[in-house]
Amino acid sequence: MTLRVLIVDDDDLMRAGLRAVLSSDATLDVIAEAADGTEAADLAVRLRPDVVLMDVRMPGRDGIAATTDITARAADVRVLVLTTFDDDEYVFAALAAGASGFLLKRTRPEDLIAAIHTIAAGESLLSPAVTRTVIDRMSRRPRIDPAAARGLDRLTPRERDVVTQIARGLSNAEIATTLFVEESTVKTHVKRVLAKLGARDRVQVVIAAYEAGLVAPGE
Structure with missing residues (x-):
């Protein structure tokens, strides 16, 4: 194609x-x-x-x-x-x-x-360096957005766990190791998270996690 x-x-x-x-x-x-x-x-x-x-x-x-x-x-x-x-x-x-x-x-x-x-x-x-740039910027300018917090309410507990790890800059393989699941399972969770949040990519997920207060600055 x-x-x-x-x-x-x-x-x-x-x-x-x-x-x-x-x-x-x-x-x-x-x-x-x-x-x-x-x-x-x-x-x-x-x-x-x-x-x-x-x-x-x-x-x-x-x-x-x-x-x-x-x-x-x-x-x-x-x-x-x-x-x-x-x-x-x-x-x-x-x-x-x-x-x-x-x-x-x-x-x-x-x-x-x-x-x-x-x-x-x-x-x-998104290279790890770019993801870290976003994390660093959000950490320096913390704010809680009620709308973002409500958006995360649509996620299951496991999906919220995955979002937390994404916001910490972990790759799918690293998330799988951290949560003791298969990488294919993580990929499925990521796809569902993107769909539920209406996010285009992982960086928007990182931003939503910080704006919702799911991840605190400095974690």
């Missing part, structure tokens, strides 16, 4: 380079390019690509604002943020805006292609 990709970057050379990289995979089809956030959001809503490769810093409307718009108006479109900046502010803002992954532009071509397939498959591309 061919995956349809929208490339967003204000640098003409960068867009050409990304197109060249993606052309090495016959299952990827670059259907359009955009040079700013406004054009990116309009094209994403109209063309419904499987994945948007989104730059952050662009003149006019930036990639964070565009990602927020796309995820609100086209929930089926997945956004993979690709930037030269690895500052925590950009990571957290991109993920909070609804992006499904975050990569630096120095990422190897084969890793970028693999990331697009991962994102398109409905998974999130």
Whole structure:
């Protein structure tokens, strides 16, 4: 199955380079390019690509604002943020805006292609470092959101256990070891948690856990 990709970057050379990289995979089809956030959001809503490769810093409307718009108006479109900046502010803002992954532009071509397939498959591309960034930020700015707490009430006790471990940055394999269950069981619980919370990925689960007070800062 061919995956349809929208490339967003204000640098003409960068867009050409990304197109060249993606052309090495016959299952990827670059259907359009955009040079700013406004054009990116309009094209994403109209063309419904499987994945948007989104730059952050662009003149006019930036990639964070565009990602927020796309995820609100086209929930089926997945956004993979690709930037030269690895500052925590950009990571957290991109993920909070609804992006499904975050990569630096120095990422190897084969890793970028693999990331697009991962994102398109409905998974999130979150390295432990990125997950820790979110956890650290939520820990420094603790707050209890009653709406988030009510959302977690829909979970079973075991699902809440899984959410707690996700919020501590554990992988599925590590959660399985901690809870003495099979990894396949953890994956099933994670899918149910995402569905019940209406979360796009694990990072949104982490944020919900902190906002609901399920995990306390410093744990």
